[in-house]
Amino acid sequence: MDLGFTGDEVAFRDEVRAFFNQNLPDTIRRKMVEGRKLGKEDIVDWQRILNKKGWAVPHWTKEWGGTGWTPVKQYIFLDEMQQAPAPSPLQFGVYMVGPVIIAFGNEAQKKRFLPRIANIDDWWCQGFSEPGSGSDLASLKTTAKRAGDHYVVNGQKTWTTLAQYADWIFCLVRTNPESKKQQGISFLLIDMKTPGITVRPIQTLDGGKEVNEVFFDDVKVPVENLVGEENKGWDYAKFLLGNERFGIARVGLSKERIRRLKELASIERVGDKPLIEDERFRTKIAAVEVELKALEMTQLRVVAAAKNGDSSKPDPASSILKVKGSEIQQTISELLFEVVGPYGLPYQPEQIDGDRINEPSIGPDYAAPLAPTFFNWRKISIYGGSNEIQKNIVAKAILGL
Amino acid sequence: MDFELSEEQRLLKQSVERLVADRYGFEQRTGYMKEPQGWSRTLWKQYAELGLLGLPFAEKDGGFGGGPVDTMIVMEAFGRALVLEPFLATIVLSGGILRALGNDKQKSELVPKIADGSLILAFAQTERQSRYDLADVVTTAKKDGAGYVLDGTKSLVLNGDSADKLIVSGRISGKQRDKEGIGLFLIDAKTKGVSTRGYQNIDGMRAAEITLSSVKVGPEALIGEPGKAFPTIERVVDEAIAALSAEAVGAMAVMHEVTTDFLKTRRQFGVPIGNFQVLQHAAVDMLMALEQARSMAMLATMMVDEADNVERHKSIAAAKVQIGRSGRFVGKTAVQLHGGIGMTMEYKVGHYFKRAMAIDMLFGDADHHLAMLARTGGLLAAA
Numbered sequence: 001m002d003l004g005f006t007g008d009e010v011a012f013r014d015e016v017r018a019f020f021n022q023n024l025p026d027t028i029r030r031k032m033v034e035g036r037k038l039g040k041e042d043i044v045d046w047q048r049i050l051n052k053k054g055w056a057v058p059h060w061t062k063e064w065g066g067t068g069w070t071p072v073k074q075y076i077f078l079d080e081m082q083q084a085p086a087p088s089p090l091q092f093g094v095y096m097v098g099p100v101i102i103a104f105g106n107e108a109q110k111k112r113f114l115p116r117i118a119n120i121d122d123w124w125c126q127g128f129s130e131p132g133s134g135s136d137l138a139s140l141k142t143t144a145k146r147a148g149d150h151y152v153v154n155g156q157k158t159w160t161t162l163a164q165y166a167d168w169i170f171c172l173v174r175t176n177p178e179s180k181k182q183q184g185i186s187f188l189l190i191d192m193k194t195p196g197i198t199v200r201p202i203q204t205l206d207g208g209k210e211v212n213e214v215f216f217d218d219v220k221v222p223v224e225n226l227v228g229e230e231n232k233g234w235d236y237a238k239f240l241l242g243n244e245r246f247g248i249a250r251v252g253l254s255k256e257r258i259r260r261l262k263e264l265a266s267i268e269r270v271g272d273k274p275l276i277e278d279e280r281f282r283t284k285i286a287a288v289e290v291e292l293k294a295l296e297m298t299q300l301r302v303v304a305a306a307k308n309g310d311s312s313k314p315d316p317a318s319s320i321l322k323v324k325g326s327e328i329q330q331t332i333s334e335l336l337f338e339v340v341g342p343y344g345l346p347y348q349p350e351q352i353d354g355d356r357i358n359e360p361s362i363g364p365d366y367a368a369p370l371a372p373t374f375f376n377w378r379k380i381s382i383y384g385g386s387n388e389i390q391k392n393i394v395a396k397a398i399l400g401l
Numbered sequence: 402m403d404f405e406l407s408e409e410q411r412l413l414k415q416s417v418e419r420l421v422a423d424r425y426g427f428e429q430r431t432g433y434m435k436e437p438q439g440w441s442r443t444l445w446k447q448y449a450e451l452g453l454l455g456l457p458f459a460e461k462d463g464g465f466g467g468g469p470v471d472t473m474i475v476m477e478a479f480g481r482a483l484v485l486e487p488f489l490a491t492i493v494l495s496g497g498i499l500r501a502l503g504n505d506k507q508k509s510e511l512v513p514k515i516a517d518g519s520l521i522l523a524f525a526q527t528e529r530q531s532r533y534d535l536a537d538v539v540t541t542a543k544k545d546g547a548g549y550v551l552d553g554t555k556s557l558v559l560n561g562d563s564a565d566k567l568i569v570s571g572r573i574s575g576k577q578r579d580k581e582g583i584g585l586f587l588i589d590a591k592t593k594g595v596s597t598r599g600y601q602n603i604d605g606m607r608a609a610e611i612t613l614s615s616v617k618v619g620p621e622a623l624i625g626e627p628g629k630a631f632p633t634i635e636r637v638v639d640e641a642i643a644a645l646s647a648e649a650v651g652a653m654a655v656m657h658e659v660t661t662d663f664l665k666t667r668r669q670f671g672v673p674i675g676n677f678q679v680l681q682h683a684a685v686d687m688l689m690a691l692e693q694a695r696s697m698a699m700l701a702t703m704m705v706d707e708a709d710n711v712e713r714h715k716s717i718a719a720a721k722v723q724i725g726r727s728g729r730f731v732g733k734t735a736v737q738l739h740g741g742i743g744m745t746m747e748y749k750v751g752h753y754f755k756r757a758m759a760i761d762m763l764f765g766d767a768d769h770h771l772a773m774l775a776r777t778g779g780l781l782a783a784a
Contacts, residue, residue, distance in 0.1 A: 001404055001405065001701065001702070002402065002703070003700070003703040004402065006402075007403070033784070049550075063696055122736060183498060208722065235673060254783055256784075258781050259780075259781055259782065259783055259784035260779070260784050262779070262782070262783035263783045276783075279775070282779070283771060283772065283775040286775035286779045286780075287771060289719070289774070289779045289780045289781060290697075290719045290771065290774070290780075291723075292780075293694075293697070293700070293716075293723075294693040294694075294696050294700075294719075294723050297696030297697060297700050298692055298693060300402060300404075300696075301696060301699075303402075303403075305404075320689050324693065356763055391681065391682045391685040391686075392675060392682075394685045394688065395681035395682070395684060395685050398688065399661050399681070399684055399685065399688065400661075401661070401665065401675040
């Protein structure tokens, strides 16, 4: 047993860190640190910087632009990226549909989509959830009926993150209404410009408009946009949801947020001393730091185990990482809300959008994004399979209950 | 970065696990507890034969040159069986002091006897008022010619009632809570002026209150430099915390396994109770608490030899926080999910719960270590 990284890994970490230091645009870094909204251009610009370096899709197979890094290096890269703090390459393309196309798509699909995903030439969004199908995703009702060389899609998707920017959506659709519910589902790629698609924003409780409803009304989708086999989509969806094991806990991001929390708690004052010296507050910070250290070690154990095992298969340990990781992120976001005391209250949406600030803020200039982030981050224990669903998975897959 | 055991370590793990599996069933343990000193001399001999008692000592002193990972392996296996023998007291704590500060004469005299199982040591450090403050030493060590005179009372001395020799901390100079001025003395437990009152703790382990009245010791009793013992006491207690963390993981793992099995076999309302989601989620919460604790026990083990004292001490404190919290949670939930049977003395799960609680209370509970971390800036620097 040995905690340290090898000399090669340390050199790699330094290389990655130096690259982020030199290449992450300061405007983006500042928005990330301050918790202000990133624009579409920020995400596109940054992903293209990464792609130019060859680092936008390190976990993909080498043939399609992957780096062939060991699991430890993959982990170091993500950890450093989160600590920079830099935005992630677009999740829906790089971590979701990309790996599905690599694993199950045909050659034509790979050639057509993968390079454009890596360079974010196409913005992808995810069409899984429906109004009646959340945790019980397999009950989904959006249908795709085969009609000659295309499918006709009808139905509604919801909670579609950043669909307003999207060029493409990957969807789970029901192609066989007769069979048992998991077995009649297919995985379709749909061009968002196709006639019959309507996107309607949903405002979330923080005031943001990052999620949408997407309606499909007789939308014609060429059959060549089917991934893998018809009616096998549920397997691909499980692959997609279960194969994220290095970034899901977001340990690096939480480290960065704790540093920020300590910075703000050193500026804020309570009575005649900085808040960071307040017994109760600093104990709350220390408690979450201990949890985070334990999670980091658990994450490293999973990474180290991947070295020896088959890392293409979903690992139920991902569920533990997701549950603990979400709890920790939410706790930190709550402390970041508390850190400014009553100045967490003024609602200043124009201060949150990093490109729209033209008036001085009410209260400290770092206060405005903190409460909305706290409310927004309640989503972390809901999306991608709620924490309760994750516990169901662990109970079944690990405990055999 | 590697969490795998070496081939040698795997063999050690197998042999310790086999020994406790064969010789340390729940009924057998109850029998050992009734022996005169509350633990089994026979088993102690077997540990010696297996090489466990000499494990962490240097080969030149008569040991086997093992490291913290070896201790972790032994302690985790011991935690799985709730082993009663004085391994922590003799090998980890007293042995740790000897390894760090003992001179050649002391080591060559004592280590072979420790390794062959013929010598039991106990570490007499904490006192009635000291709670978890290792520097709070009121027992005095007054210079008396070439030697010293010890006066005071040591409390909760683990296995103090079966020790042949004691390592006693005493204040040579300074005020009650000063880190400077503490010395360590090796004394025979039968020395005139030493009186011992042994007792059983809630977890079945033994301890003693030890009174020292005008105990005269020669200069050879001193271990290390006079008055400079504190950093070593802190380091050795950190080592003991790492060992206890591994023991706690063993105990928690058993509680989790036993509870999961119970959920699969116990039937109510015509079905195994493990069919109920509320119980499934509680079992998953136990698993997460166990795995977080296991991660921190590994961290503590790997930080034992860390050269940077502050880094070491903070990491091990963080581990103790996690171990304490996880241990309490896993123990309480294990009893709760068992229902009535979990409340009984005759069923094993409650005994594991009691040990987990005891481990939290030894060498600083979760609150104690959390407060220290909070006071010293936590684990991460501010941006």
